[in-house]
Amino acid sequence: MQLAAIIVSLVLAVVGVALFGRAIAQIYRFVRLGQDVPAGTRTNDWTARTATVIREFLGHTRMNRWGVVGFAHWFVAIGFFSLVATLVNAFGQLFQADWMLPVIGHWLPYELFVEFIGTMTSLGILTLIVIRQLSHPRQPGRKSRFAGSNFGQAYFVESVILIIGLAIMTLRGLEGALAGVHHYEAAYFASYPLVLAFKGLSTGTLQNLVYLTAMIKIATSFIWMIVVSLRTDMGIAWHRFLAFPNIWFKRNADGATSLGALLPMTSGGKPIDFTDPGDDDVFGVSQVEQFSWKGLLDFSTCTECGRCQSQCPAWNTGKPLSPKLLIMALRDHAHAKAPYLLAGGGKSTEGEEKATADQLKDVPAAALAEAERPLIGTAEEGGVIDPDVLWSCTTCGACVEQCPVDIEHVDHILDMRRYQVMIESAFPSEAGTMLKNLEKKGNPWGLAKKQRLEWLKEVDFDIPVVGRDIDDLTDVEYLYWVGCAGALEDRAKKTTKAFAELL
Ligand code: HEM
Ligand code: SF4
Ligand code: SF4
Missing domain, CATH: 1.20.950 (Fumarate Reductase Cytochrome B subunit)
Incomplete structure (x- = not known):
């Protein structure tokens, strides 16, 4: 014995x-x-x-x-x-x-x-x-x-x-x-x-x-x-x-949850200068290796406890997104693709293979097949993350707030959405109309610019307008920034008028 x-x-x-x-x-x-x-x-x-x-x-x-x-x-x-x-x-x-x-x-x-x-x-x-x-x-x-x-x-x-x-x-x-x-x-x-x-x-x-x-x-x-x-x-x-x-390595050294203002879009570890972007700058994430090393560490650390999933409004209303399943899918894909990447493999932004055939000769077939899968794509396309999953996120942050191992789901979802918007111009049709209206008329409803001041006529007192009645902001104590909805949308206008009266 x-x-x-x-x-x-x-x-x-x-x-x-x-x-x-x-x-x-x-x-x-x-x-x-x-x-x-x-x-x-x-x-x-x-x-x-x-x-x-x-x-x-x-x-x-x-x-x-x-x-x-x-x-x-x-x-x-x-x-x-x-x-x-x-x-x-x-x-x-x-x-x-x-x-x-x-x-x-x-x-x-x-x-x-x-x-x-x-x-x-x-x-x-x-x-x-x-x-x-x-x-x-x-x-x-x-x-x-x-x-x-x-x-x-x-x-x-x-x-x-x-x-x-x-x-x-x-x-x-x-x-x-x-x-x-x-x-x-x-x-x-x-x-x-x-x-x-x-x-x-x-x-x-x-x-x-x-x-x-x-x-x-x-x-x-x-x-x-x-x-x-x-x-x-x-x-x-x-x-x-x-x-x-x-x-x-979480975002905030003092332990605060990784939420709030978005992180700047980075490429190669540096924030992108949008006034003069570099030729080889990568916008957002379209390949798993474009996530930061903290992203890859996040994916590997998930305990699959499902706290994020249980709090997610998208998941709880039957949408295709679960933050847990998203992190697990990214983890499984990243690990399966890793032998190919470690051998020097990877695609340029034009889709050209960076490694030589000789470098890839010992890479297992499964890893090569995984490398062919698009990171963002539908099930029919063999995609790892369906675009519908990405656009189901309301960025409420409940998942990040809950995660006991401090995974930063929202940043990863947004990095993939940044790529979809900026490179593929692919987003839900509602967002398409909204973005076109913003570009042409400066508001999401596509209403005429002069309509922004219409609500002023619906109150029985005078409201000085910056740029029209006031040139210098030091002349006033408060600036009321009304915003698009407050100026144009009927229900929000009621709030605007009431608030103006209070002021
Ligand atoms: C900061 C450190 C750690 C955090 C935040 C953490 C977090 C978690 C979470 C969220 C779960 C899922 C459990 C559930 O929700 O039901 C879990 C499961 C588990 N953890 Fe940890 N953990 C940590 C360290 C450790 C360590 C050091 C051990 C050592 C044994 C450990 C062992 C386990 C085991 C065995 C389970 C499986 C339990 C189950 O699912 O039934 N964890 N951990
Ligand atoms: S931020 Fe997105 S993924 Fe996270 S809980 Fe909210 S809707 Fe769900
Ligand atoms: S809360 Fe964090 S550890 Fe738990 S399943 Fe979600 S991502 Fe994974």
Whole structure:
């Protein structure tokens, strides 16, 4: 038993660590495929950024808005980092069943900590499992926030944590029984029922059970590592590492949500100068590698939790857009296309291939086929994101407001819309009429310019107009900017007149 446990554990550990190292390098190269961001953004104010990460992680500030999920997840996440020592302990137990970590192994505060966090991690993951089950599939169609999420991957991640949590507690029980604990001790306050259950077993049996349980704990950990290393697009597993840089690099160093004024349109990491754009400037995003590296990091970090989806007015009114499914589609496409891009592949704005045939000769056929898919296009065109999806967004920002890992959906949607408008002149017909009217008449309804001042005649007092009655704004205390709707649209005009009267 002992020899088998040692061999299985060590082989899996060596393979796991090697593949994991390779996967980290792959993810780094993948993220670097994205465009630069303008200098001075994303990396300013290291102290505030670090404080934001610590606050959002330790306080689970965004997840805790959803009550028990945040509480349960907190213990799972804290357990993951703080219980690493129990993995080291398990390796020692493979060789000597009663081995404990030097110095801290028998130190009461450490033992209390392992008992408490081990129990809470197990209960935490059980809670998350139950919540996922209650949410799906019992809630049909769009009602579940998990609709469209990858369930196989989530079950895998959940069961790994559950097995490890139970293994930690079982090992505690076996340790207690081997140490001859025969009455309640604080050091075993949570695992004491297990100590009692194992108490009658012989020393040999207890030792074999330690080898077996230590092997299950180690094997489960490293099978997880092997699987996620082979699937670097598995956000539900990788977010436990990627969430930290993703939060650190968020738009605002002080932790404010990435909403408000639009980011300037950039090309090659620099804002485009619209008075004199460069010949090779790229407007908006029409290929996945034209997103910034923060975009590619965003896509890889999505946990598929569906908070964004559950709050999205487009999704809730039956439109084709779900911010979660959009991010997942971009992630899947970017990862599938990555081998082609990493080999030097890519298309110029004229659609010419940048790489030589020789460079692309080892690229898998699936990656080459993925590279042929248009980023924006209908299902018939093989598109990754349907234009209808993009135009369903009201830019309300609820998705960004909700996302616990600080994904910036609105910026990505708008970058794709910028390309559609500026290069393809493709937008919904309503917007076409509106833009034509704006261009010709300066208002969305296409009404004559002189009609803008008609509302002045509908009030029984005088209103001085800038440019007609007043030349210099220093002559007045307030400037009332009426805007198109306020000046031209019947219902809005009523508000304008009432407000003018108040003034
Ligand atoms: C800042 C850091 C992190 C954030 C913001 C975060 C966020 C999330 C979110 C939003 C979910 C979806 C859960 C739900 O809504 O039901 C999730 C799931 C999960 N997270 Fe994290 N996470 C973080 C770090 C970690 C860490 C360090 C671990 C370590 C184990 C972890 C393990 C898990 C697991 C196992 C799940 C799957 C639970 C399930 O879907 O049932 N997370 N995380
Ligand atoms: S900003 Fe767009 S995608 Fe996000 S919640 Fe609002 S409508 Fe949905
Ligand atoms: S984008 Fe954010 S809120 Fe939406 S599913 Fe992914 S992690 Fe959850």
